[in-house]
Every structure is written in structure tokens, then in C-alpha cells.
Amino acid sequence: MMVHTFTALGQYLAADVNSGAVHVLDKLSYDLLSHIEGPMGEELPEAVAAQLPQYRREELAECWGELLELQKAGLLFTDDEYLDPEAAMALPKAAVVKALCLHVSHDCNLRCRYCFASTGDFGTGCRMTMDPETAKRAIDWVIEKSGKRRNIEVDFFGGEPLMAMDTVKETVAYARSLEKEHDKVFRFTITTNGVLLSDENIDYINREMSNVVLSLDGRPEVNDHMRPTVNGKGSYDVIVPKFQKLVSGRGTKDYYVRGTFTRENLDFSEDVMHLASLGFRHVSVEPASGPLDDPFAIKEEDLPQVKEEYEKLARELMGRKDVNFFHFNVDLKQGPCVIKRLRGCGAGCEYVAITPDGDIYPCHQFVGKEEYRMGNVYDGSFNMDISGTFANQNIYTRPACRQCWARFYCSGGCSASNLLVNGDITKSNEVACEMERKRLECAIALNAIAAGMGEKGNTESNNTDCNQCEGCASC
DSSP, X not given: OOEEEEEETTEEEEEETTTOOEEEXXXXXXXXXXXXXXXXXXXXXXXXXXXXXXXXXXXXHHHHHHHHHHHHTTSSSOOOOSOOHHHHHHHHHHOOOOEEEEEOEEOOSBOOTTOTTGGGTTTSSOOEEOOHHHHHHXXXXXXXXXXXXXXXXXXXXXXXXXGGHHHHHHHHHHHHHHHHHHTOEEEEEEEEOSTTOOHHHHHHHHHHOSEEEEEOOSSHHHHHHHSOBTTSOOXXXXXXXXXXXXXXXXXXXXXXXXXXXXXXXOOTHHHHHHHHHTTXXXXXXXXXXXXXXXXXXXXXXXXXXXXXXXXHHHHHHTTOSSOEEGGGOOXXXXXXXXXXXXXXXXXXXXXXXXXXXXXXXXXXXXXTOGGGOOEETTTTOXXXXXXXXXXXXXXTTSHHHHTOTTHHHHTTOOXXXXXXXXXXXXXXXXXXXXXXXXXXXXXXXXXXXXXXXOSTTOEEOOOOOOOOOTTOTTO
């Protein structure tokens, strides 16, 4: 049983961890609930009342009764009834691959200073692109490994995938040609830095890609410092007009502009608002992550400023409909299904990355780490031991997650980030976790305010027993 009490955007809030219920409170209710470990009994304990001498006992007793009613309604101090441990351990055996990250290019025409992929070659010293035959083998492989699942996601990634545009086009055409025969539906995404976005490429992407991720870090001075071209010049003026043209032609199709903030621009709310001023509605600006000696990665000593900046950004976005900040998206009424919450991103079991030579890794951030190589599409191999290890990384098996109020929102965090910082995929990156928890607090507050939950007693629950697994496109 766990209830998380917190303040954000001038609101007193509580989140019941296991039910997903969110409560907007007055100061009395907040102070009282913050002193309750739960579960609540019928009568206000004298020991609790003694800790709140600023309130009359009658006030506290009345408030206790109101909170008790929420507990009886299953909205406070609820038990975790999502999944028993035996069922959790059985989940990896049932997993099927449902998404590919196709590294069609291990080369890039930018030289981003914080690049986890070593400016495109993933630390191999060998720049290369994927030939169409390897890409087709990857499509055949995922069709085989996807079992009865109908919906398959394919992300074109790099390096810079537009440097292998012929392979992208052949892959899409090949996958489409197999859909009816195998009863599959492919959804394609492409991530690009925009340098090679010609009118032809824009038209193709807007026609064939269900989603597109556009890499841009924000203000011109920030972007050009971090994302220079091969000759050291800034990329902002080259790519922004192309991104604007692409977005203007997307209609209702998904896209988002994705940036990275580092220790050198901890005032990243300014970058988010700058991106919004360019006409980009869907924006994500994410923290750089890396080992302790990484000069760009966010450190523990940066957390107070980062948290203040998230709060500042949330205030800026309050009431605005023209900006959708990715990390402030949270559904207070219904979150993802239990299995999705347990598997998180699905790296290594439901999602894999495939390199230009056909090697298979748990995700794009593990590429080049030989100990995590899972197989190759040419011989059909797939190391189930490694897959099982990753599938077993969930909110019940990670010690830090079991005690964290945010576990059902984040689904356990990022294994690659854990490895980068701690050298162990099972050990949570606490700096990343702290940022995630603050983002969630801001997101919950924003959504509660938007839903009109400003009075004491207003609650929303995200109990997730949706009973729609059969044919569900999201899992």
C-alpha cells in the first residue's frame, strides 16, 4: 500500500499508487494524509493528531472520516492486485517480437557532441549503410518472430537514415507486399536530423511514415553548439525550414520534434518554448544520460535546477493547447495495460535493433556491445537467454522500482541507461529516476488542473483493467 503526496503548480496532490487514483487536496487534507502510513482505521489515532498541532482535533477527525471514505471506495491505500509473482515470471515466455529498430545507416552527416552512437558508427570505426537484402531479411525475421500478432512497428534509424533512402524505400515496399499474405500491418517511423530532407523525401515520408522524429535541440545557439555539421558549421538554419515544411504537410499524422538538453543548457524550458514558437506542436526535450565522466550527462548536483526547470515549463504550458510536451503526457483515467506496464519498452524481447550487417541487439543503445549481441537475421538466430534476461526487468524484479511511487507510470525505466551509469541493467539510474518522478508530478498536476479537479474530493482513477487485449493494437 502506498500513497504519494506532493505539491506542484500550487496544488496539493496525492497519488494512490496501486489504484492510480489522483486527489487534489486542501492544505488540511494534505498535511493529514502526509502523516498517514495506511491502511486507515475507523478512528483518528492520537499519535497522528499530536503531529499536527496547528489544526483543531475536530477538524482532523472530520478530515480523517472523509479520507477513510476514499479508502473504502478503493481510492486510497489500495493493495497491488495487478499480477501475482508467478504470473510475472511467466510473462517472458509468452513474449513475441513486435517492433524493429532498423539501423539502415551507421553513418551521419552531423557531429553531435553528446551522441551515444559515436557520431554514427557506434564506436566500431566502420561507417556503413544497410543494403536492401539485409533489410528484407529483417522483415522476414520479424514476421516469423511476431507469431499471431498483427501489428508490427519498424523504426528507420541511424546514424542518419536518409543517407540510405533507397534501402528505406525498398524495405517499405517489400513489407507492404507481404502484409496480406501474412495478415500483418506495418507501421513505419523514421528519425532524421533533416539535413537531407529534399522535397521528394518530405513527400515520401509524409505519405509512408506513420510517425517521424525530427532531431532539433532548441534555440539556434544551443542547437548549433551541440549539433554541428561535419565541417563544424551550425545546422539550425539548414534544417528548421525543412522541418517546418514537412510538418505543414503531415496533416493529422504523428510527428514530434525531439531535442536533448545537457549540463550546458539546464534552462531547457527556453528550448521547449522556442520549438513551440517555430510552430511545432509536438515536442520532446530529453536529458542527456551517460557515465559519471560524461561532460554532458546530467549529474546529481544538477537535479535541483532541473526540477525547478520542469516546474517552470509546466507553468508555461498550463492552459496551452498549442504545445504537447511529450513528458507531460499522462492519462489519469486509464493507463496502459498491466502487461505493457511490466514489460516497459520491451527492449530485448518485444523490441530489437538490427545493424547494417544483420546483427540483432536488445535496442539501439546496446548496439556495438558484443556481450549483448543476440543473433543475426541471416542465420535466424535469437538468443532467448538474453531475451529472457531483459523480459525479466520489470517493476517487480528491480529492487528500486518495488519501492517507487512512480513504478506504474514509468514501467521500470531504461536498461541501457542503467548500464551506462551503473554498469548493470538491473540497477536503476537514480538520477534519471529523480527526473522522471519530477516530470510525472508536473504532468499529474497539469492534467488534474485541466480536468477541473481543483476542489477537495475530486478524484480520478487510472485503474487499467481494460479487458481489450484481443486484437489490441497497442500491445
